[in-house]
Amino acid sequence: MRRLSDLKIEGLQKVFGEATAVRDLDLHIESGESIVLLGPSGCGKTTTLRMVAGFERPTGGRITIGGTVVAGPGVFVPPDQREVGVVFQSYALWPHMTVADNVGFGLTVRRRRKTLEGGRASIAGRVQSALEQVQLDGLGSRYPHELSGGQQQRVALARALVTEPRVLLLDEPLSNLDTRLREDMRLAIRNIQRESGVTMIYITHDRIEALALADRIVALKAGETQQIGPPEQLYQNPRNRFVALSLGPANFIPATVQSWAPDVVVRLDTGQVVGINTPPGMTRRPSEKVLVCVRPPDIGIERRKDDAETAGGTVREAVFLGDETHYIVDVDGLPDPVRIVQRTLRPMDRGTQVTVLIDSGVGNLIDEPADALAAQPPAEGAQLSSLSVS
Amino acid sequence: MESLAPWLWVAATFFLVVVPVGSLLWKSLELPESGSRGLDNYAEVLTQGSVLEAIFNSFWIGTATTIGALLIAVPFAFLVSRTDMPGRRFFRSVAVLTFAAPSFIAAMGWILLLGPRGGLLNEYVLVPLGLPAFDIFGAKGIILVLTLFLYPLVFLPVTDALDNMDSRLEEAAESAGATRWHTLRAVTLPLMLPPIFSGSLLVFISAFVIFGPVALLGGPVGFQTIPTAMLELMTFPPRIEYAAVLGLPVLFALGVLLYLQRKLYGKRAYTTVGGKPGQKRTVELGVWRWVAWFFGFVVLLFSIVLPFGVLLLTSFRKAVGLPLTWDNLVLFDNYRALVERPAILESFWNSLWIALVATVASIVVAVLAVWLLERSRTRLRPAIQPFMLAPLAFPGAILGIAMVIAYSGSPYWLGGTLTIMLLAYLIRVVPQSFTYVHAGFKQVNAETEEAARVLGASWSESMRRVTIPLLRGPILSIGVLNFVLLFRELDVSIFLFTGTNNVAPVILYNLASESQFQLMGALSVVMLVINLGVVLVARRLLGVRVAH
Amino acid sequence: MSSRSVRPRAAGIAAVAVLATAIAGCSAPESSTQAAEDLPTDQEELIAAAQEEGEVSIGAGGHTREQVELLAASFEEEYGIDVTFVRASGGDIAQQVSAQLSAEALQFDVVSLNDEATLSTWSEEGVLADPELENRDEILDPLATPDDAAHVPFTWAAMGYSYNEASTDPASLPTTWSELADQPGVFAVANPNSSGAALTFVAAMDQIEPGFLSALGEAETLISDSALALTQLVATGEADFGIPGIEADVATAANAGEPLAMGYPEGDIGVLTSFIAPLADSPHPAAARLLTQYQLSEEFQNIQAGIGSRAVLTGADVPEGAEELGEDRLVVIQADELSAQKDELLAKFSEAMGV
Known part of the structure; x- marks a missing residue:
């Protein structure tokens, strides 16, 4: 023993x-x-x-x-x-x-x-x-x-x-x-x-x-x-940006709380309204600005159709890596470009107009004020190499 | 043991540095005329014109000698450690023998070789070749002799450091596209900085305070450095209260050098024995290896073969004053006369054992001090290096005075004993032991020791089984160097000798002062042979290196 | 558990203390039973006291090795008292004694020097003990020290010049000081800054032939800091003449087989006197006094003539083979005279030699 x-x-x-x-x-x-x-x-x-x-x-x-x-x-x-x-x-x-x-x-x-x-x-x-x-x-x-x-x-x-x-x-x-x-x-x-x-x-x-x-x-x-x-x-469920980035690439998307209980629902600055997860013991009032962490594979991307209601964006970089394709997309209404990883066989070219989709339940509220995003530069530069998930 | 270490160091430092230097400083405040104490002695001595000139001379002799020593030592070290130069093992073993005779004997040898009128090299080599005779008297002669005499102080630690350096560091540079020459400059040399600097420091300060060669080669043309000028001031009539003053300019220079050292590489790490052992790579020189061999041969010729050769020749002469003809040569007479001298065996025995004990003890003190400095968090750390190097500031004669003042009377009563001689010998070699061990220690990753500690080894066991074996190279080098230096230590010995505590170099000095130059030559040769034996035995017994 | 960090400190202090006592524990020398002033006046009792002390040590800065070896051997034979000696340059011996005095731990019982000024100072300071000589008034007048001085002369040597017999033809030797200075070749000159003997010589020459030094300065010279270097320079041929040549040193070199010889210019000649004195706080005061007395005894003065050392007693024979020098030719410089002129003489020397 x-x-x-x-x-x-x-x-x-x-x-x-x-x-x-x-x-x-x-x-x-x-x-x-x-x-x-x-x-x-x-x-x-x-x-x-x-x-x-x-x-x-x-x-x-x-x-x-x-x-x-x-x-x-x-x-x-x-x-x-x-x-x-x-x-x-x-x-x-x-x-x-x-x-x-x-x-x-x-x-x-x-x-x-x-x-x-x-x-x-x-x-x-x-x-x-x-x-x-x-x-x-x-x-x-x-x-x-x-x-x-x-x-x-x-x-x-x-x-x-x-x-x-x-x-x-x-x-x-x-x-x-x-x-x-x-x-x-x-x-x-x-x-x-x-x-x-x-x-x-x-x-x-x-x-x-x-x-x-x-x-x-x-x-x-x-x-x-x-x-x-x-x-x-x-x-x-990273508690903050530092933890989130320590464990992998992440996007931090500003949002506004719409309702807190029973479910947490926020309106992302992209215009989408989604349910998100929150760390235990955290409370925010409705209409408060917050940050939502979304991992790149959890964001959907598709060619923009004219009638789309969700946020639109433009592909800034796209790299095909076999198993997956890594994108950096400039999204309307967001201060920083968004990283997206998708399994797809037909990658989209640079400059393609796209629609960006975030499902309910994939985002996580970060215990950090929303203006923190502007105050400090992203920990990892917007380069594709840092996107890769090996 | 670990928590005792700082106390042991404090005790050792107290007896080896604080007591003698302290007594000297206290004495220097004494004003015999008024019977009071004050700083007048300092003012008096340091305003003398001759002293100021001597300080200036000391500075540039020290600088020139250091440059000369570096020019010989660094390439030689690289050739010996990193190339396939023929005879490299022999070269490195015997380099230390430049110290086998007291410096004043070496200077005498050089007068016999390069005296402007009677020097053998001048008479039989330079002049017949139509070259101008070399005048050994004066600054350039002093620099030549000191360079050839002192270069091993850089050569030995740099060689050990090169041995310990992981070649992968260099390979990394070469794989990054650097040429071999560029790698040498950009990677190898900078990594060798600690041993190069500390070796240079020893050369510089030694040249600063050395007495014999300057007195013999500079005196005749009125060229003085700090020790000759100051010893003149305090000799006649005797003014031993000036003795500490003499150390002041040297202490100042030492302080500046230590500050520079800290500036230069205090913050960088020089760990190359990382516990991720790599291969040692040998550079193949091709035909150039014989050019390298010739370089080594010339260094050896000038630093050992010639000075000792002329002493060997002297040992076969009836008298140095007689012309060098077959009639005036004898084979055994001088050696026989040597054996017949009373007390010679006893003096050799005394020298042998006190040199050995002092050598071992100095290494113990040095390892302790370096460990405290590099590995512990004791508050004593800033004091360690200055205290361990302070004895460098005092020429042998001054140290002798300090020892007599401090230890011959109450409460120690060591006057006239071998113990006081032993203690003085120990003090004399502590600075260089510290310097060498420190340079070696800086290369060893602290984690090698921590790994032993965490596996259950006590402090003393991890020192014994891991740290000290990893320092084997520097310890062996400094051990041999210390022994060779102490076996012929004259300046202190002559001062502590009171008729009963006989040591070999005192006999040598007596022979010289009786004008028995041929016996002096014979005795020097005997001492060289003993030293050679010790060097070779030490290399054989202790020098089995980790399979490289 | 909490005592962990305390115990090592106590142990550390203990270790330091043990080390201190280990060093200090060396036995203190038995304090001398008698001070110099209350030694027995009776000669028999003095001898008995000295023999009880059994040993005596001399710091010989004023003796040559041969002279002190002879003294030691003869004294041991006469009284059965062991003599240890250190023969070194006067400067070294004087510093050694100073350091020992400073530590209040004299190793020497007797000291000998050529440098009378230092001995006079010590005599006044009570460092030296009166040897209570019975034959003090037999000492040659020009050499004698004042009656209240503790130090006494025990031998003297003439200061001429030295040369190498093997390379210089004795027939061509200069016969006067000025002729000497005009000789072609190199002169090795002893530095009066670092040796009492050299200073004495400079003072004597200042009286005998004031222009000598500046004449010498015209020639090629090597300045030597010690008698050792002076002899070596002449022996190895780096210099043709050693100035001054001191009889005792030249005799030592000649005994060692070197072809060195003395040259005596005509007329007045400088004298280098060697002095001896017992040390007041010596560990063996009776033996110290006895040794000093023995050094000055008629018996030993004659013995030392056997190795060429000149006697200081009136009427004593000139050693065999030594140059006959009439008392009227001798120039003796007194210590007070020397001290008074010292700075002036050193300045003259520096000016003449250009150093």
Whole structure:
């Protein structure tokens, strides 16, 4: 049976000089749960992970692993006593040791401390099975520099897992791999985590990794938590523009509330009147201006017929990608062009007059004032490359 | 252990830097005439015309020597570490031997080689070729000798850094379309900046404060630098309260250099041992490899073979004053006379072990200091580099005075012991140990250490099993360098020697002052051979590199 | 748990303290039982006290190595007291003593220097102890120090010039100072800024032949900061003449096999006197006094003549092979005289040599 390994972070804070890296983070991770901290660089995700590992001392707040406070007021348990495993972005393999020595390091440390039963042979056995787990059997006597990048990554993973840590921390482990390898490793990590049941915190700025690996995602921005929830929830019901864009391309369409209860109905600035979803606990009065987030695949597009009542627009860019076609469309009445993804075999040319359709129930109200749209430029430029959903 | 580290450093710094330098500074405030204390000594010394001129001279001798050392050291380091130059291993092993003799002996050797009238190179090479004789006396002679003597201070750390650098960084540049030459300039050299800068700093400050060669080569034509001018002021009559004043211009220069260093690369990262190990690539030189070999050969010829060769020759002469004819040569007489001298074995033994202990201890202090500076969050961090480098500011003789004032009396009573000598040796090499280890440390990614910590290793275990093994290259280099330097350390030794704590270089000095030049030559050769042995054994025992 | 962050600090302080005591714990030297002033006046008792001390150390800045080795060997043989010595340049020894005084931890019991000015100062400051010589009035008048001074002369050397016998024909040697200055070739000249001996020489020449320095300045000269460099320059042929040639140094080089020799111009000749004195707070005061007395004893004065060192006692023989120099030819510069003229002489030197 696995040890109790839930992780509780309460009011965590880290200040470097004048800058606040992490502000008031609260997070409770269940034993065996997989959490992804998602955010751009500088959002405090690495600092959070380093505080959990014990490389940094929090300025405030408390971290509890399996019921033991490891960091808090007057308490600091050094990293070697926290029983966490870390996979570093740089892998941090030791070039002067063989692969087997790298993987077995944590075990030899424990044997020396007399916290591990068994002799040299049992260590060798555990190293062997750890290497098998990451499909590196037979490479134990190599030196790290003799391995490929993906293999080095697996060594780092095996090394972190072999001591059966209570919590596994991964800091952008896949950022140095090419796309194909990344996919394989993503799957491998998810499988290993499920099989071993280890509690995992995974750090990334890549939304695909976040969506694929997380039981729950924590979206972070400038040291502050934006939203915590399962991947589908964050994708479908983002609380704000930042969260929405962190998980994929999105359109933000200004609208006016028509009625709030029982169903939320708004009139989009395109003229369409639709029902939308709202985050829990949010209220707006009728006739208030709001922002509605709509994902590109949820918007319909067709050639404009003369009698159309809905909003019209002009195709500014169209790129045919085989499976789907990506459009950028200038829509009458909207300040920004709208991105649309459609499965179609006959893409429309640039300059085509089109009708844009948004179904009821696909839009999500964003907890942000409508004038926020004008105040800040879109996080991603209106380029097609950023539209692609791989 | 981890939380003890800052305290250990504070204790070491207290005894190695604060106490001796502090006593010196306190002494410098003493005004013997009025019996009070004040800054008059500073005003008095620093307004002397000769001192101002000497400060100026020191500056440009230091600058010229640094440039000379860089011109030799950087290409040589690249050839030795990154190309298939023949004999590269040998070249790098023996480079450190330029330090095998005290600097004043090296200068004497150069007088014998390039003295304008009796110099062997002048007499038998330059003049017969119809070339003008080289005059070793004066600034250009000093720069030549100091360059050849000091260039390993840049060469060694740069070589180690190149060894540790991941070639993928260069390959990345080349795959982006850069030519090899451009890659060297745009990627390799900038990444080598920390070791180049810190090595240059050591060369500059050493040239600034070195006494022997300037006294022997500059003195005769009235050319003075800070140490010769100031030692003159404080020698006759003895004014040891001037001693600290002497350190002031050097401390100032040091401060400026450290500031520059911070400006230059304080914010950038130079991590190249990333834990994502890559291949080391060797540049194939083709036929050019023999041109490279010739370059290495010439460097070695001028820095070691010639100066020690002339000492070897001297060791076979009956007297240096006699013409160089077969009649005036002997084979073993001088070596035999050497063996018969009393206390010589004892002095060698003393030198051997205190040099070894001081070498190891200095590395321990350096690793501790560097770790605190680079890895910890202690509030001491801004103080670490200045304190570790401060002893550089004082020439050996001044350090000797400081040691006597600080430690020979109450409450330590170390006067006349080998312990005070050991302590002084340790202080003497702490700055360069710190510098080398620091340059090496900057290349090592902190995550390699964190990875060990998080796997359960205590601080000391992760230091022992991960950090120190990763620093093996710089540690080996600095260890050998320290040993070679200390085994012949003269300036401090002569001051702390009280008749009972004999060390080898003191015997060397006595021989020279008795005009026993041929015995001095013989002893220098013996010391060179011992050093050579130590260097080769160290490379063999400790130098087994990670399979590259 | 909360004690975690406190304990290391306490341990740290403990570690520092342990280290401090480890260094400080080295035994303090046994304090001397007697101060210099209450040493026994009776010679037998002094010897007994000295033998009880058992050892004595001398900082020899005024001796050549040969001279101090001979003193040590003879003294050990006579009294069975171990002598350790440091032979270094006068400047180094004087600085070493200053530093030891500053630390209030003298390593030396006895000091010897050529630089009388420093010794006079020390004598006035009470740094030196009176050696209580019985034969003080037998010291040659021109060399003698004032009766209340603690330091006394123990040997002297004439200051002529040195040359290399192997390359310079003795028959062609100059016989006067002015002839010397007119010689073709290179002169190595000792720098009076950095050595008491050189300053004494400049002062003596200022009396003997005032134009000598400026005449020398016309020729090609190399300035040397130490006797070591001076000898080396002449031996290696970089210079033809060493100025001054000091008998004791030349004798040392000659003993080492170098073909160096002294040249004595006619007429007056400068004298370099070497002085010795016990140190007041020495750890071995009785042995220090005894050693100083022994250095001045008629017995040892004769012994040192055997290695060519000149005696300071009236009526003593001239060492074998040394140039006979009548007392009337000797120019001795007194310390006070030297101190008074120092700046003027240094200025003259700089002007003449153009440095």
